[in-house]
Amino acid sequence: MKLQLLLIITHTVFAQHDKDKKERILENIDIDHRPHERKIIIDGIDRPYQLAYHAKENRQEIVYFSYNCGLFNESTFEVGYAVNGTPVPVPIKGVKNGFATAINVKDNVIYYGGSDGIYRQNLSDPISEVVHLEHKYNVWDLFYKDHLYFITFPKKRLYKYKTLNYSEIQTHIREKIYQFAIDGEGDTFITNKTGLFMIKNGTNHRIHIKGATVFRAIAVNKKGEVHLCGRNEIYVVHKTKRVLREIAKIKNIFGLTFDIDNNIIYSDPHQIVRLVPAPGLGQNEKNKKSKIKNKGSL
Structure with missing residues (x-):
């Protein structure tokens, strides 16, 4: 009797979950x-932030983002991506506490920001290595337009990346x-x-x-x-x-x-x-x- 009751409850829960999921998909x-x-x-996924979109020449679409991968009540962020409906995120290895993303569309390059600085990866090569560019700053946010800009944490100051391991603070935004x-x-x-x-x-x-x-x-x-x-x-x-x-x-x-x-x-x-x-x-x-x-x- 207990087994029958458990099966009925389980079936009801999963049926409701499927119903809720369908409603979420159909909701306008x-x-x-x-x-x-x-x-x-x-x-x-848990708390996806800092989205960045990339479309390859074959129309394969990738969304990069940061998300919490910590267990239980811990918050540990990393950068990952989803490709055309990937069921789970694919993590970017080598980026410590990844939290920020930005794409240079012209040069087909993505930048990642984490607690140990800024990293760069070539999007043209799916197996290209992640290069550590800037080591001095804990990065809160990234933005790319002609140059790479980043906001530090916890000071929340704006910098422009200039060259390997050298960045310039933007003095007009104090x-x-x-x-x-x-x-x-x-x-x-x-x-x-x-x-x-x-x-x-x-x-x-x-x-x-x-x-x-x-x-x-x-x-x-x-x-x-x-x-x-x-x-x-x-x-x-x-x-x-x-x-x-x-x-x-x-x-x-x-x-x-x-x-x-x-x-x-x-x-x-x-x-x-x-x-x-x-x-x-x-x-x-x-x-x-x-x-x-x-x-x-x-």
């Missing part, structure tokens, strides 16, 4: 009032910062304890971007537009109005990047998900059409 999210389907890239990016027009964006600021190309003048003040990730899409995510929202910067515009509501976002077709890829506490356009109307567009129809019937 509106981006700028347009419905998008959720396509799970990898599931069952305070602690959490995220850094340069958009398609060469304008710089930083986040600090008071919010988001833009520094126009060729100047040191700070422009406050109004809106949210706490962010988990920053990314630049294929059009050169800066996007940020808070805990439950994705924003795009409206440079003319100097405000953040919310484009999506998603619970517990951890990381953000874009694929080759400019689709959003984001992470939550246990998944990395791609959002692709879905047929049909988003709820806001349905409401607008309903209002127009109602007005026409008066």
